[in-house]
Amino acid sequence: MHTPLIDRLRRRGYRLTAQRRVVAEVLEGENVHLTAEAVLDRATELLPEISRATVYATLQQFTELGEVRELALDGRAKRYDPNVEPAHHHLVCDTCGLVFDVAHGIDAPGLSGADRHGMAMQGAEIVYHGECADCSVRAADDKMAT
Amino acid sequence: MHTPLIDRLRRRGYRLTAQRRVVAEVLEGENVHLTAEAVLDRATELLPEISRATVYATLQQFTELGEVRELALDGRAKRYDPNVEPAHHHLVCDTCGLVFDVAHGIDAPGLSGADRHGMAMQGAEIVYHGECADCSVRAADDKMAT
DNA sequence: CTCCGACTTTGGACAATATCCAGATCCTTG
DNA sequence: CAAGGATCTGGATATTGTCCAAAGTCGGAG
Known part of the structure; x- marks a missing residue:
């Protein structure tokens, strides 16, 4: 194969x-x-x-x-x-590490020459951070339990 | 103090x-x-x-x-x-780990409701990847040395 | 100013992630 | 199907980070 x-x-x-x-x-x-x-x-x-x-x-x-x-x-x-393929970015739960793909079509803005600081650019990665539904619920439960 | x-x-x-x-x-x-x-x-x-x-x-x-x-x-x-402060993103050399700040004023596109996958959003971080001038030179030297 | 309790630090063990290396093995070419 | 170089293995080692019990310190009460 x-x-x-x-x-x-x-x-x-x-x-x-x-x-x-x-x-x-x-x-x-x-x-x-x-x-x-x-x-x-x-x-x-x-x-x-x-x-x-x-x-x-x-x-x-x-x-x-x-x-x-x-x-x-x-x-x-x-x-x-x-x-x-296709290129896409990611959405991460900062609490449990769960990762979702973000629909393609979104992309990071390019960098101007000055912002490149003389580097050869190879791409950009956007990481969206948040808290997933499960972790939100768990946090609320923890608060009630106190 | x-x-x-x-x-x-x-x-x-x-x-x-x-x-x-x-x-x-x-x-x-x-x-x-x-x-x-x-x-x-x-x-x-x-x-x-x-x-x-x-x-x-x-x-x-x-x-x-x-x-x-x-x-x-x-x-x-x-x-x-x-x-x-101010919020800004980063440009990283994948070879040596050198980090530059990217001028503020650049920001990641927001996510549509569907792309949020039910998560509470807390922000987004753009990481630009590249190779810095020093590492490019070093890579070229290495190639010549062979 | 002193004392005491709660907060903080220490140092060393432990955990998680990742790399390196010498010797054994195994693909592929001829 | 044999040779040789690429690849794999297992274990040591490196790097990064966390945990914990005992010791030490900050700062408010008196």
Whole structure:
């Protein structure tokens, strides 16, 4: 079986290994944004001897290939978004870490030359912060309980 | 000496300790965005017996008070921005982690009701990504060296 | 001014996330 | 199907951050 991802790996000179297949499979099977540890957990179910180092390395490779997007949404673990296309931003619950995709069509304003500070621009990521309904309810309950 | 920060601490019932003064002093003396470890380093020079736990706790308190902004710009350490006003966004070098402020006046588009997914919105942060001039030069050098 | 209780700090253990490395393994090419 | 370089493994190590019990300190009451 050749998914587009696997094809691109081959074309770039990467070898086709069971480990890479498994990581690709885990990512494609999810529409939430997993952390590396979550990917490792699921990958271990499919290929018990896979190692942590391999999962981390593979996620980096996929990121470099543009197959997944690495997201730094909060100060915790990075998350991996398998939906590269269409471009979109994210909405995060600051309390529990829940992530929603924001409809595409929204984009960050560009930077003027002066604001670029001589840097080569590579893109912009908008992170909307809020509190999800569940956490709001839980906060209200906690207040009542006092 | 009573900086505005110290006043607000008192009014909220926080005690005025040497450790809090030192952390405040470190933050005010910097216009770059320090990591907690960097704050610890500088604070240790001013007050050698200060502990890591205190610095982390103090940075959290200052964040809750609105005196500093906690930034999750990349997947590495959180950074603390002492310039709360005016609101502004950030430009990050993905290679070395260097951070520039982006001129205020830029802001993220709002979210429609459907895009809010029932969450209570608390704000949006735009992170512009790129490669700074130094890192571009270094990458070019590396290529020549091969 | 002194004392005491509550708030704060300390330091070291622990947790979560991530990277590195040497040796073992395994794809792919020829 | 053998060789060789790419890849993987497992464990050590690094980085960042949190937790906790005991010790210490701030600041209001007297």
